[in-house]
Amino acid sequence: MKVKIASIQRNRYEDGPGIRLTVFFQGCNVKCKGCHNSEIQDIRNGKEYEVKELCEEILSYNLPVKKITVSGGEPLMQEEALEEKENFSDKAIKNFIH
Numbered sequence: 001m002k003v004k005i006a007s008i009q010r011n012r013y014e015d016g017p018g019i020r021l022t023v024f025f026q027g028c029n030v031k032c033k034g035c036h037n038s039e040i041q042d043i044r045n046g047k048e049y050e051v052k053e054l055c056e057e058i059l060s061y062n063l064p065v066k067k068i069t070v071s072g073g074e075p076l077m078q079e080e081a082l083e084e085k086e087n088f089s090d091k092a093i094k095n096f097i098h
C-alpha cells in the first residue's frame with residue numbers, strides 16, 4: 001500500500017501533548033476558506049512511500065518517546081494507508097494520534 005506524504009517534522013509542540021513527530025499527509029478535499037496549507041491540497045504532489053517504508057523511516061529517528069501525530073491535509077483521503085499503518089504501528093510505534 002502506497003501513501004502520499006507532504007512532510008515529516010520532528011520536535012512539534014503544537015500538534016498534541018508532549019514533543020511530537022508529525023506526519024503531514026498529502027491531499028485534502030475539505031476546501032476550508034482561507035486554508036493555511038493550500039500547497040498540501042493536491043494529492044498528486046508530495047512524496048510517495050510504501051506504508052511500511054514510512055513507518056521504518058519514523059522508527060529510524062529513534063525518538064526517545066514515540067509520540068506521533070498524523071495530520072494533513074486530510075489523512076482520511078488515504079484511509080486504507082492509515083489502517084495499514086495502524087497494523088504496523090501496533091507492533092512498532094505507540095501513541096499515534098490523528
Ligand code: SF4
Nearest residue numbers: 028030031032035073
Ligand atoms: S489543508 Fe487543512 S486548512 Fe486546508 S482545506 Fe484541508 S483541512 Fe482545511
